[in-house]
Amino acid sequence: MAIEQEPKVQTQAAATQRRYRTLAVVRQEAITRVEKPLEDSVFVWPHLLVREFFASTIVMVMLTLLSVAIDAPLREPANPNVTPNPAKAPWYFLGLQELLHYFPPTTAGVLIPGLVLVGLACLPYVDRNPSRAYADRKIAIVTFTMFVVFWACVTLAGSFFRGPGWVWYWPWQGLFFDL
Amino acid sequence: MSSLPEKKSLLDIITQKIVTSQLWRSIFRHGYPDTPLNQSLVMMGNVFLHLHPVKVSRQAMKITYTWCMGGISFFLFLVLTLTGVFLMFYYVPETHTAYQNINQLSSAVSFGHLVRNMHRWAAHLMVVSVTLHMIRVFYHGAYKPPREFNWVVGVGLFFCTLFLSFTGYLLPWDQIALWAITVGTNLAPYTPILGQPVYQVLVGGPAVGQATLIRFYVGHVILLPLATAILLAVHFWRIRKDGGAAGPPPPSRRELEARLAEAEQGLAPTAAR
Numbered sequence: 433m434a435i436e437q438e439p440k441v442q443t444q445a446a447a448t449q450r451r452y453r454t455l456a457v458v459r460q461e462a463i464t465r466v467e468k469p470l471e472d473s474v475f476v477w478p479h480l481l482v483r484e485f486f487a488s489t490i491v492m493v494m495l496t497l498l499s500v501a502i503d504a505p506l507r508e509p510a511n512p513n514v515t516p517n518p519a520k521a522p523w524y525f526l527g528l529q530e531l532l533h534y535f536p537p538t539t540a541g542v543l544i545p546g547l548v549l550v551g552l553a554c555l556p557y558v559d560r561n562p563s564r565a566y567a568d569r570k571i572a573i574v575t576f577t578m579f580v581v582f583w584a585c586v587t588l589a590g591s592f593f594r595g596p597g598w599v600w601y602w603p604w605q606g607l608f609f610d611l
Numbered sequence: 612m613s614s615l616p617e618k619k620s621l622l623d624i625i626t627q628k629i630v631t632s633q634l635w636r637s638i639f640r641h642g643y644p645d646t647p648l649n650q651s652l653v654m655m656g657n658v659f660l661h662l663h664p665v666k667v668s669r670q671a672m673k674i675t676y677t678w679c680m681g682g683i684s685f686f687l688f689l690v691l692t693l694t695g696v697f698l699m700f701y702y703v704p705e706t707h708t709a710y711q712n713i714n715q716l717s718s719a720v721s722f723g724h725l726v727r728n729m730h731r732w733a734a735h736l737m738v739v740s741v742t743l744h745m746i747r748v749f750y751h752g753a754y755k756p757p758r759e760f761n762w763v764v765g766v767g768l769f770f771c772t773l774f775l776s777f778t779g780y781l782l783p784w785d786q787i788a789l790w791a792i793t794v795g796t797n798l799a800p801y802t803p804i805l806g807q808p809v810y811q812v813l814v815g816g817p818a819v820g821q822a823t824l825i826r827f828y829v830g831h832v833i834l835l836p837l838a839t840a841i842l843l844a845v846h847f848w849r850i851r852k853d854g855g856a857a858g859p860p861p862p863s864r865r866e867l868e869a870r871l872a873e874a875e876q877g878l879a880p881t882a883a884r
Contacts, residue, residue: 473666473668473669474667476660477650477660479667480667481663484682487686488682488686492686495733495736496725499732500728502728503724504728506713507786510710510789511789512789512818512819512820520791520794522795524738538801542798549770552745552766552769553767556755556756561755564752564857565752565864565866566860569752576750580746
């Protein structure tokens with residue numbers, strides 16, 4: 433056992449000569465913002481962790497059941513000499529492939545997706561409206577909703593309504609879609 | 612109560628022994644998190660849990676608000692990483708063997724078929740969940756200051772998600788894979804000015820072939836997961852630093868004024884809202 437030493441009693445003079453170091457500078461908003469009223473909050477353990485546990489369990493069970501029920505597609509081995517008709521991109525790019533039907537490749541294949549991505553990234557700097565209330569954001573909400581609906585429509589059209597030669601096929605006439 | 616001799620069951624005694632042992636106390640520096648102090652210590656002292664704050668706003672945590680989509684996207688990313696590592700043990704990115712490897716996964720590897728299915732479906736689900744997460748964040752205006760930059764990081768993660776899925780699409784080396792990637796990469800030459808270099812970087816030859824397969828494989832198993840993990844770290848860090856989850860949008864000023872007016876007219880019950 434180590435014998436603890438008595439701390440030396442400091443004289444007034446010794447205390448004034450003491451050197452101090454800055455261990456941390458805590459700006460008011462540096463660590464976490466504490467503007468929210470305390471009574472509005474709950475402990476993460478257990479309240480949030482329990483929700484996360486159940487959410488991940490449900491997703492895992494559903495994913496396993498889905499994987500047991502439906503097989504991932506696997507067609508014939510790749511053959512560069514046999515082009516399937518239609519040759520379709522992955523489903524999340526089928527909106528672009530549909531646009532390729534209406535616009536030249538530079539526009540539909542490069543400029544539109546590029547501008548969409550850059551536009552999305554710039555969104556918070558373009559939309560300078562500080563309010564988050566729905567009633568104050570009518571233009572933003574309507575514009576974005578139109579964009580999402582348009583994108584959903586072209587993706588659905590490219591996925592389920594296009595057949596050989598990129599001709600319009602109704603789903604009951606034949607599906608040309610792989611996941 | 613205390614005067615009675617306490618009868619401890621064997622389980623209680625064993626539990627007590629374990630949680631007071633040096634090994635247990637060296638791992639967990641705090642008691643079981645059923646007191647405010649221990650509930651705080653567990654969140655701050657655990658490297659996995661410390662991504663979370665100690666407390667969260669009750670409103671911002673509601674499933675009807677978050678849709679759970681960000682968390683589910685991250686969970687799917689973890690599932691994809693684990694199943695992906697499993698698949699890497701059996702898959703060789705070589706045009707003559709790749710397709711065979713995938714077939715052998717189904718026929719000769721324990722759980723190989725199931726794990727491949729899970730990897731495929733989880734990948735599609737992740738594209739869906741990330742998209743829904745972005746749509747949700749837009750409608751709640753949660754990209755507004757001080758969270759602008761985290762939205763930009765999120766767009767980067769969306770890009771990574773799409774290209775993780777796209778690069779993985781080629782690996783089975785079947786007709787779907789080859790021609791989907793051919794259709795996709797055939798757009799690269801149309802990039803203004805940089806068209807041919809971009810195509811060469813992606814495809815590595817005149818058409819999708821062995822060079823493309825190894826490029827997509829390396830991108831799929833190393834570069835893009837690494838980029839995604841780094842962006843995820845920034846994304847989660849920024850949530851904390853920008854003040855936590857934004858929470859449901861507040862009422863507009865007009866709605867507030869209307870409520871105030873109602874309250875002044877002596878309609879006490881509505882004022883209580």
